[in-house]
Amino acid sequence: MTFVATGGLGSQIGNHTDQVVEQLGRAIVSGEYPPETMIPLDPDISEMFNVSRTVVREAKKTLIAKGLIQSKAKVGTHVRPSSEWNMFDPDVLRWHSVLKNSRPFLEDLFEIRLIFEPAAAEQAAKRASDAECAALGKLCDNLSTGQDRAAVAVADLEFHKMVLKLSGNRFLQSLGDLVQTALYSLFIAEANERNDQETYEFVARHRAIVTAIAKGDAEAAGEAMRAVILAGRRIELST
Known part of the structure; x- marks a missing residue:
């Protein structure tokens, strides 16, 4: 997956959460993370985007609300089938x-x-x-x-x-x-x-x-x- 260069979001974008949602959401919809596959762990996403883990957690909550991902304790976060995505979002x-x-x-x-x-x-x-x-x-x-x-x-x-x-x-x-x-x-x-x-x-x-x-x-x-x-x-x- 292609991300913005390290530090780019932190220095140029005010709302880090929205930017993480944007890039992860696009990656999921485009198939870079196919249904039923796992997305990176929180620490890895935090490092990729140079944001705090709090931002990562908030971004994941937003993607969960859109129906794109599902998170399970001790298992991780996987992409849901496209038939379960909120297409009116x-x-x-x-x-x-x-x-x-x-x-x-x-x-x-x-x-x-x-x-x-x-x-x-x-x-x-x-x-x-x-x-x-x-x-x-x-x-x-x-x-x-x-x-x-x-x-x-x-x-x-x-x-x-x-x-x-x-x-x-x-x-x-x-x-x-x-x-x-x-x-x-x-x-x-x-x-x-x-x-x-x-x-x-x-x-x-x-x-x-x-x-x-x-x-x-x-x-x-x-x-x-x-x-x-x-x-x-x-x-x-x-x-």
Whole structure:
């Protein structure tokens, strides 16, 4: 495993615990420490990062809470199966999104979006007011006026979060905040820019969501959201 040079964390990073969590978490998610294997002992981690054992213990508590590791007295600390990780934890999502081989993660991510975002759009069509529909329309406009890839990514993030908010369901809103955080990092990392035709189609698919919600057509809103997600999946999984 590749670590920051000895003394680097101690001299440059204020929150040592967060940095240990970050590096160990990334190493676990990337497979440097496969499931069921042991991570180094506390004294070894302390030396690797040039931090106190108290910091190491706090970092391990955080990773335990995220479901990544399990610690047993007189046995040590081992990595839990990936099926037991908390995939709704923002850090775990982020660590997955930057993997070199992120395809399995992306497939799972798009699958769960297909489960709950069309449902959110359907509920939004039943509940959104005229003013809220107008606000959603303005967010859609931002998709075509963004100056660069990052601006469009932010606009797309805000659009989807707004749909989830308009669903009126707090659980859907919470799910969206976490999943969209991962999607934002994927958009930023994508090198290819859309051409004019692709941009037109991209905006038109989102505009169909706005139109359906404004008309109160729940079925059409759900289908329009599904079309947006499927188009995104085709693009992301083909790169």
